[in-house]
Amino acid sequence: MGVPRVYCDCQVCEEARAGGLNRRYRSSVSVESEEGSFLIDCGPDWRESMERRGQRFAGTVLVTHPHFDHIGGLPEWADACRWLERKGRIYAPKEVLDAINRQYPWLERNLDFHPMDEGISLAGWRISGWKVNHGKNGYSYAYRLEKKGYVWAYCPDSIALPPEQRLLLNGLDLLVLGTSFYHELAEFSTRSVYDVKEALELLRELKPKQTIFTHMSHDIDLRQDYALPDGVRYAVTGMNVPLAAI
Template sequence: MCYFCGYYSNLGGYTLKVTFLGTGTSQGVPIIACSCPVCQSDDLHDKRLRSSVLVEVDGVRILIDAGPDFRQQMLRERVKDLDAILLTHEHKDHVGGLDDVRAFNYVLNRPMDIYALERVLGHLKVEFSYVFSEKPYPGVPQMALHPIGPEPFMVKDVEVTPISVRHFRLPVSAYRIKDFTYITDANYISEEEKQKLSGTRVLVVNALRREDHISHFTLTQALELVDEVKPEVAYLTHISHQMGKYADVQRELPENVCLAYDGLTLRL
């Protein structure tokens, strides 16, 4: 484990907690029916649910992505309250668990606020058509959809800055909250959008594997972005079984870079 896992910093003026709910790729790790050394590993660091993080700022709880493991992740971390969900894009491994917001609807007695690009919200209306029908079936999830653009927006008193990245040709939303930036499912960021990363102290970026990929940063490309942005600490996420075992890869990384793992918590 690198020195910065469990990273603490005195930012002043606010408190921020980040919990990695899942750090795996679209199939998770282990992959069904795979007998590779990573999928057969006994190290819990090599057990990865689909990628998602919970960000808590001065008591405001913001989830980024709700994939097929959403229910399991909420139960594991004993999450009782959730103020909003930010979606990066519409792929199933990032939205597939949204039906389970029903539990929060019941407990909190309100619809779940969901923020995403207009395109992504349009996809939800198709994927979860039963939620948005004229006469919805009793007990279906309640979702309040909020379209976002390139400008910062507010979740309660917390400012969120969207950062446009590319997942092959698909525009995807990364997010910056205070000095924390989360980038998943990307292999291209324009110079203009990189300016929004300036000064970020904690950077999370996807690193799928070592070999080139059509829509994700490789390990080398992710490390190049870290070197360019120069955060105090960086965490790699959306990791496939092709990356290698956690313990082996971690030993190769610079001192200020860690492979994230499920359940890792940062307090800033």
């Protein structure tokens, strides 16, 4: 839901409401390189994120799964393509594209749908996707991106990954992982995303060089010191991350 949550007057939401550090939007990233650029996910905050970056057009979007917080901006993106008389390109596994088409059957007028079940190359990155457990919410996809000796993965919605779903999360320079709460107390069967404590346990196995936690709820207060391990940090709205060996 982003932060602040409209119904909430907790300290984190009030600080975010005043334009503070905890102001955050639905998870999305813009990947930019000399070879081109693309977005990963297109949630309902798409227009605002474009305005914050001063970006007037997005030609390509890679989607992780067909939930509203990750695809709610697709109609607005498609409408921008219509006004600019340019076709956007949307990439995702076929079952994700099929689900999007069922929800928004008019998008194909302005967007070209590209299944990428066998992987894809975008902006110089070789991208592999695989299905990951999303708990009570079913499934999502994670993506592993490789270029010039640098490897990173984007996995915003997952929980309790079995060993076979962790394989492509090994050997990473950077892992971007969703963690909604620091310690979520809800009954496990009702949950859908790792909490921070569980994610830290996962990192002990995967050992990425860097990790960024994203997809955070108002439970996470960025003004606090959570004593995260070296190389682990929380995402901040608008942050820039170099995707190359330093």
